[in-house]
Amino acid sequence: MASDPDYGMFINGETVPSASGEVFQLTDPSTGEPFTTVAKGSPDDIDRAVRTAREAFESGVWSEKSPKERAAIMRAIAAKFLERAEQFALAEVQSSGATLRRFLNVDVVLVMDLFLRTAEMLEEFPHKEVLDAIPIPGPSHDFVIREPIGVCGMITPWNFPLILASWKVAPALAMGNTMVIKPASYTPLSTLLLAEVCTEAGVPPGVINVVPGPGGVTGESLVTHPEVDKVAFTGSTVIGRRIMQLAAGTIKKVTLELGGKSPNIILDDANLDVAVPGSLFAFLMHNGQVCESGTRLLVPRGLHDEILERMCAIAKNLKVGSPLDPTSDMGPIVSKSQLETILSYVDAGKEEGARLVIGGNRLHPEGYEGGYYMEPTIFTDVKNDMRIAQEEIFGPVLAVIPYEGLDDALRIANDTIYGLAGGVWTQDPEKALYVARKIKAGTVWVNDWHTLRNDGPFGGYKQSGIGRELGHFGLEEYSEVKRIHTSMVPEREKRALYDRVLTLR
Ligand code: NDP
Numbered sequence: 001m002a003s004d005p006d007y008g009m010f011i012n013g014e015t016v017p018s019a020s021g022e023v024f025q026l027t028d029p030s031t032g033e034p035f036t037t038v039a040k041g042s043p044d045d046i047d048r049a050v051r052t053a054r055e056a057f058e059s060g061v062w063s064e065k066s067p068k069e070r071a072a073i074m075r076a077i078a079a080k081f082l083e084r085a086e087q088f089a090l091a092e093v094q095s096s097g098a099t100l101r102r103f104l105n106v107d108v109v110l111v112m113d114l115f116l117r118t119a120e121m122l123e124e125f126p127h128k129e130v131l132d133a134i135p136i137p138g139p140s141h142d143f144v145i146r147e148p149i150g151v152c153g154m155i156t157p158w159n160f161p162l163i164l165a166s167w168k169v170a171p172a173l174a175m176g177n178t179m180v181i182k183p184a185s186y187t188p189l190s191t192l193l194l195a196e197v198c199t200e201a202g203v204p205p206g207v208i209n210v211v212p213g214p215g216g217v218t219g220e221s222l223v224t225h226p227e228v229d230k231v232a233f234t235g236s237t238v239i240g241r242r243i244m245q246l247a248a249g250t251i252k253k254v255t256l257e258l259g260g261k262s263p264n265i266i267l268d269d270a271n272l273d274v275a276v277p278g279s280l281f282a283f284l285m286h287n288g289q290v291c292e293s294g295t296r297l298l299v300p301r302g303l304h305d306e307i308l309e310r311m312c313a314i315a316k317n318l319k320v321g322s323p324l325d326p327t328s329d330m331g332p333i334v335s336k337s338q339l340e341t342i343l344s345y346v347d348a349g350k351e352e353g354a355r356l357v358i359g360g361n362r363l364h365p366e367g368y369e370g371g372y373y374m375e376p377t378i379f380t381d382v383k384n385d386m387r388i389a390q391e392e393i394f395g396p397v398l399a400v401i402p403y404e405g406l407d408d409a410l411r412i413a414n415d416t417i418y419g420l421a422g423g424v425w426t427q428d429p430e431k432a433l434y435v436a437r438k439i440k441a442g443t444v445w446v447n448d449w450h451t452l453r454n455d456g457p458f459g460g461y462k463q464s465g466i467g468r469e470l471g472h473f474g475l476e477e478y479s480e481v482k483r484i485h486t487s488m489v490p491e492r493e494k495r496a497l498y499d500r501v502l503t504l505r
Pocket of ligand 1: 155156157158159182183184185186213214215216217219220223234235236237239240242243257258259260290291392393394
């Protein structure tokens with residue numbers, strides 16, 4: 001389709017149409033109706049954006065600014081973002097189905113804090129490290145510096161479009177890189193706005209570029225582009241594997257934040273007044289469309305009935321409805337196809353012999369009949385080898401698995417290809433620490449879920465990813481390390497090593 005889009009691409013500090021003039025439509029998942037159009041970027045547009053990012057990088061307009069100067073601009077981004085928070089909220093709610101309630105209470109705070117914290121961490125970061133002198137053949141000076149990697153290609157998903165783009169943009173900017181972002185096709189708007197805000201705050205043109213377009217074509221051309229030095233991807237493990245293969249062609253640096261099937265273990269001494277609502281929060285926030293959702297609930301057999309009774313009593317009162325309604329607990333699923341995927345997993349669970357205790361159906365709230373809503377859904381008597389326990393559903397579907405003792409719980413917890421997160425509910429600190437150490441995952445929550453912090457690492461063990469985002473760990477992922485050695489020995493005769501290895505006289 002070719003016409004003037006409501007939203008263009010963002011290249012070299014400007015909003016521009018795609019080279020082909022093609023556009024694509026976005027659908028509001030709360031109504032099922034199209035609501036806006038966006039320029040559809042092609043490999044030609046990616047090439048233009050990458051070349052722009054390369055020129056900006058080599059010019060030094062950003063990479064050669066001091067950390068202090070870059071930190072000041074990061075703080076300005078946080079302020080500009082807050083001024084336009086309402087615009088971000090509407091874009092995000094209308095395209096991703098995030099509830100306005102969650103976006104204002106969680107996303108806005110996290111994103112603003114991220115840019116502020118990153119500025120702080122950037123100023124404290126050890127950009128230079130002096131090493132002890134090597135005694136032979138005489139005095140020398142050795143130090144290690146951090147340098148930006150260059151042009152970063154970023155590919156982001158639709159579940160938390162703004163947060164997950166910011167997790168890449170903030171550290172990449174902080175460390176002096178330039179970038180091209182290919183946002184998810186359902187949700188490119190907030191990333192385009194973020195690029196605008198960064199530019200308004202003082203990030204020079206060409207440093208941050210956004211090219212929306214289909215992953216299989218536009219995304220792949222970014223990953224294979226020879227002028228891209230690093231690829232940062234968040235999305236499914238299947239596509240993560242593909243990205244790694246494609247990036248291998250030019251040995252790009254790669255960070256991957258992929259899927260999860262996180263085990264949530266309630267121990268028999270847990271305070272159920274907190275563990276039960278906490279476990280609902282763990283799998284229902286944003287309809288379970290969160291990579292670190294607690295989607296496998298491991299319960300002691302003796303407490304199984306009580307836990308399920310309590311969970312269902314709360315779940316049946318949750319309000320599923322318009323994401324703009326502040327009383328809605330859950331909004332729509334992101335798309336019709338994602339809703340269909342989730343419903344097909346409900347069928348798979350029934351076919352495999354799991355017992356559906358609540359939910360499992362599409363909903364049609366009054367006034368929003370065409371939207372993609374779904375009931376909170378709980379299966380029990382799940383065996384860990386069933387598809388609903390092994391595969392990432394990305395919907396409001398919980399697999400409850402009874403266990404027979406702590407060793408059994410830990411065996412089940414770690415019996416997965418994923419290792420993004422896990423959690424344990426107990427009142428015994430020793431047991432809590434024991435379980436936290438035994439779970440093979442990048443984040444473990446004790447008596448909590450979903451709490452993230454911008455100065456702590458996030459990422460996966462096993463097939464949940466490579467590398468870490470956030471904190472100084474995240475900053476490190478966006479820099480190269482260079483050692484500089486300077487000999488302070490002017491005398492030729494003291495260069496004994498030369499003569500031991502080669503005859504150079
Ligand atoms: P994908 O992994 O397919 O997509 C994530 C991003 O990658 C999107 O920007 C997408 O573009 C892009 N992409 C897709 N194919 C390629 C490719 N071959 N090369 C380069 N980029 C590509 O996730 P989906 O959006 O399709 O969701 C599918 C499943 O992935 C979900 O059900 C869920 O299980 C999981 N998922 C996990 C997330 C996480 O945070 N771990 C986040 C989102 C999804 P486009 O949007 O144009 O397809």
